Amino acid sequence: MGNCTIQGKLVYQYDVVNRRPRDHKLKASLKRKFHFVPEGMTTEENQIPLNSIYTELFITEGRGGEVCQEHEMRQIEKFTMTRVAQEKSIDCNCLFDPLPGQGHQIRRVITTGVAGIGKTVSVNKFTLDWADDWANKNLQFVFPLSFRELNLMSKQTFSLEQLLHVFFPEVKDLDILTNDKHNILFILDGLDESRPPLNLDSEILSDVTKPSKIDVLLVNLFKRKLVPWALVWVTSRPVASIQILLECFDLFTEVRGFNDAQKDEYFRRKIRNETVANRIITHVKSCRSLHIMCHIPVFCRMTANALNKNLSLTDMINAPNTLTEMYLRFLAFSVETMKKRLPKTIDSHVDFIRENLMSLGKLAFNELEKGNLVFYKRDLKANGIDVSQASLFSFYTQIFKEEPTVCGEKTFCFVHLSVHEFFAALYVFLSFHNDNKNVLLKKSSASRFPMRDKSEFILYREAVKKALQYENGHFDMFLRFLLGLSLETNKILLKHLMTSDRTKPKTRQEIIKYIKEKIRASPSPDRCLNLFHCLNELHDHSLMEEIQNFFSSGGLNRAELSPAQWAILSYVLLTSEEKLDVFELSKYTRSEKGLHGLLDVVKAARVANLNACKLTVNCCEKLSSVISSSQIQELDLSNNNLRDEGLILLCGGLMNSKLETLRLRSCNLTEKSCDALSSVVKSVSGLLKELDLTDNDFEDVGVKKLCVGLGSPHCKLEILNLSMCRVTEEGCTFLVSALNSCSLRQLDLSYNHPGDDGLKLLKTMERDPQCKLEKLCAEQCGESRVQPGLRKCKSKGYLFSIKATFRDVFKGNRPPKRTSDQDRADFQTQVSCSQGMASMGVAYRRTSTKGEGGDIRTGQNDSFWGLNCTKGKYQVQHKGTSTPIEDQEPSHKVGVFLDWSAGTCSFYSVSCGDRSHIRTLNIAFTEPVYPEFHLAWKNSSVYLN
Structure with a gap:
């Protein structure tokens, strides 16, 4: 008896001796087909056993077959940037096991994932494990089918039995499809590639011997009309065409590619030299865009091939950091590989390679416009590629694949969607520079405006316009690659392909300006986020400022961002050079x-x-x-x-x-949180030196708890602000005790009630040479400061001009000079406004002494900072400009809170004694400020409390 274990779990037991002879031929055939990985040149010396390089993928239960309309690159970025809450990984070999809490048998499974994420490799590994008797021993027959091959037979009619015999002649003499005792699995790989898409309303068919079109057979197989006892596993990219089939499936799964640990494992399996592998891993982790892309297994393979030679050298300065740079290195690697394979009879390797790459690029561009990712001979011929010479592309197997089918015709595709998009961009770029041709312009418009063909700016402008036309981001990566190719540093890597360079120095700044204009004009967050990516590709150092302008100008007010869009913005910010x-x-x-x-x-x-x-x-x-x-x-x-x-x-x-x-x-905060704060302060590993707890109701009980941490030998705190925390003399005694052994240098107890005795104790510690306390602030203290909530803000103060008082806190800084008690300020004013418009804030004295004139109106000069309250909204006012506050419900009562020495003026809405923060202005005050109010509309009014 033998056991098979996957990741420590017993999957099955089987008798090694009693193998079933009925499936022996099928298993032998599948072993031959899936034993090796189709990687690189298809020669015997380059064949790599799948089991030697296979790395487990992260597969999780999906969300009901959710179909995402956004570009697949954005889906990868979204997954890597968002935090997935405890998603359970599903073992590929356990897809048909009942889920916990579910007793019914799972018979239909669909697995989605973006291009290159590992769906086909998972199918191959599953099939090989079954053929090798390593897993799923309960299955008697496994039939893996590819839609790429099925497409070639789409115009013919077969019965399901005949179709099976075409692909698997080893089972021709076996009675399989009519015996419900046989445990059968059909695997259909690449549903998104089906031509034409399947129609769920096809005729009902239950006879496995009755001929019909292949799409009819498959729909009835999915709907359990044909071989209803069979298991079915379908893989697909998350495209809209699978939506109609969702009701046919019991389980939805999603391939997420490699997690971080799996990336490292892949590189170490792929690259035998441990030192080189570690260098590549380190470099990928240091470059966020590459690190994110390496969630895709195909990209890991490309990265390993492109960097294996580069990073084996000591000098890593020129290692690629952007996607465009990486793809150029990968292209260079592929070209060098091809040179070694070219026959000596070819006179000019450079010209031959350039012509062939341009042919590939033309195919990529034209098929990208049609939305085709898989090509047939007719597609190659339509794009000017001699079908009889198609075997020449075997030299490019790192970038372009040809796959044989059972009917003899071959299918072709790029190794990944991003490679397809890169070659489309390369074709457009080289067509412009080498042939002086802008392929993005329609022939009719090009003939009317011949000079437009010669403008580099027009080329990039048309590319931007083309990308903006597609809400699903169909040309997003194409645009990013095209702009990336335009950089001088990247053109150096293209010198073997460029016969001329039509770049003008001013073009880069022109296209950057144009992109920024589109960002400001576009109502779609998705479109704007991709344009931010484009600025990043162009190494525009104003990118961060541009993003901030987009938000501050109301970009978010037009459309709230989804979690996916936030994820992309996060990616853009992190990959920016700033x-x-x-x-x-x-x-x-x-x-x-x-x-x-x-x-x-x-x-x-x-x-x-x-x-x-x-x-x-x-x-x-x-x-x-x-x-x-x-x-x-x-x-x-x-x-x-x-x-x-x-x-x-x-x-x-x-x-x-x-x-x-x-x-x-x-x-x-209250005293309830002080135990936790005390633990932070005294943490052995903590580095905290400054803690500001101003305006929280800790009271003496909270201070006592906090002092436990302050007195710890592990406490490193040097500055502590407890202003307006309702501390009394009792709290001061706890602080004095802690000061004997702590590292505190500055303590702010302003706006508390330490009392004469408490203040005396603290000042004694300040003068004690054995105590580290150097600065003690205890301004504006008094009995009223121990009142809860807003009541601790009240003060007798001094009334002047318009009878309002403001806070002036001194934290060791030199206070402003005052000429009389009338200039003294306390701390808070509450303003009640009726319907209409009223402005309130603080201003330097000179704004009210210059007489009448436009420059002295509230908010019309640089000496006033305030809040405008009008119907239904607030606006911040300064220097004659009003900035709307869109995210705040208006209130009829507003509190103004000034901290002069800290340079802040805060506004709060007040209701039932509670305050809600509206906005805080940061101001570098240079002289004393005074309250100022302004009524702009008839029937407006202000009441001061």
Whole structure:
């Protein structure tokens, strides 16, 4: 008795001696067919056993056969950039096992996946394992069929029995299809390639001996009219044509390609030299675009072939970093391989190679326009390729495949969709430079405007327009490759193919300008995101600014981004050449959905500013995971309603983070979160040096808990802000005790109530040479500061001009000079507005002393910063411009909060004693400021509390 184990799991037991003779011939035939991988030159010395190179793929249960209309490259980017929540991997050899909790037998399975992701290899491996008696011993017969071969017989009629005998003559004498005791599996690979697409309304057929068209046979096989007891496994790209067949299947699965560990395993299997393999793995991981593409097994193979020679050298400076560069290296590798195979009778290898590559490119471009990925001899002939010379393409088996079929006719295809698109772009590029021909222009228009053929800008402009015509992104990668080829550094790699160069120095800037205009004009986020990719290909260093402008100008207000679109934006930001040192979420979005989509960008930044982005407890768990595994040194989460529950979740990641600065101002925290904060402060691995907890209701109980961490020998904290935290004299005694042993240098207790005794104790510690405390701030303290909520903001203050008071906090900085008590400012004003329009904010004194004139109106000069409240919306005002705030519900009561020394002016909507953050303005104040109000409409009014 023998056992077969896959990934530690017993799949079956079988008797080695008692093999069934009925399937022996079929198994022998399938072994011969699938034993080797069709990789590289089809010679015996280059044949690679499938089992020696096969790497397990990540296959997961799909989402009900969901069909995605976007470009397959974007689907790969989406998968690699989004975080999949605990998806279970399915073993390829266990597809027909009942799912947990389901007792019924699975008989029909469909597996989807983008081109090159490994569907066909999975089919081959499944079949080979069965033929080798390694798995699925319960199956008596397995019949793998390819739609590429079936297409060649689409005009003929067969019975199912006859069709089976054509492809598998080994079973001709066996009674298989009429005996329901036989456990049979039909595998149909490449449903998306079916020509024509299957029609579910085909005639009903149940007789396996009755002839009919092949598409009719297959539909009835799917619908269990033919051989209803048989198992059926179908693979397909996720295209719309499979939608009509979804009701026929019991299980939907999806091939996701390689995960990170599987990529490494593949490279080590493919490249025997361990040093070279490790260099390639390191380089791929360092280049995000390559790392993402290597989720596709075919791309891993291309990368291994292209880099094997390059990265075996010590110098890795010129290693490719973009997709275009990688494909050019892969092309160079293929050309060098071809040169070695060319017969000596060919006079000019260079001319021969150029002509053949142009023929391939023409085929690629024309068939891309038709949407065809698989070609036949008639397609080659239609594109000017001599069918009798088609065998010449065997020299290009790294990029172009020819496959024999049972009926003798061959099928052709590029090794991957992206290679197809690259060659289409290469053809358009070389046609322009070598032949002075713009193939993107229609003949009629080209004849009317002959000079347009000679304009490089027109070439790229037409390519952009062509890509924008397709909402599904059909020409997106073509456009990115075409623009990438235009770079001088990439043209060096094409010198053996370019006979002339018609590039003009100004063209690059012209097309960059044109793309930016299209970004601003396009209503589609998908179209804009691909244009961002194009700017990246052109190495445009204003890319980050352009993306931010797109968002700030209302790009998001026209159409909310989907998770997939956020994923692509994240990819664009991360693959940009601009260094992502400081990331400000508010420049792109103020939402948790946006944060989830940009978590990888947050992870890559050194400084992450998430201030006032409407974050709640819902995002804290994922954010905690990112923080714990990132290089973030400074994190600002101020003005978000995190509450204690959210902060406790965050602290799990903070314990193991690289954070040195953490700001949690106005996050609705209480003493309940102080135990978790104390653990972070005293963490052995922690690096936290600055902690801002301003405006949270910790009270003395919370300070006591926090001081447990401050007194730990592992605490590295140097700056602590507890302003407006309702701390009294009792809390000061806890702080004094902690100061005896902690590393704190600065402590801010402004707007609390330490009392005379508490303040005296703290100042004694400040003067103590044994204590490290150097600076103590205790401004604007008093008994009213211990009131809960907004009441702690109230103060007697001094009333002046329009009777409003504002906060002026001094954190060790020199306060502004005051000439009298009338210039003194406290901290908050609440303004109630009736229907109409009112503006409020802060201004330098000079704006109200210059007399009448347009420049002194509120918001019309550079000395005023404020908020305009009008019907249904808010607007930020400064220098005569108004910036709308689209993501905030309007309120009739607004609070204005000024922190002069910190350079912030915050606005809050106030309701039932609770405040909701509207916006914070960051301002480098140079002199004292005063409140200023303006009524613009009749019947507008302002009430000051």
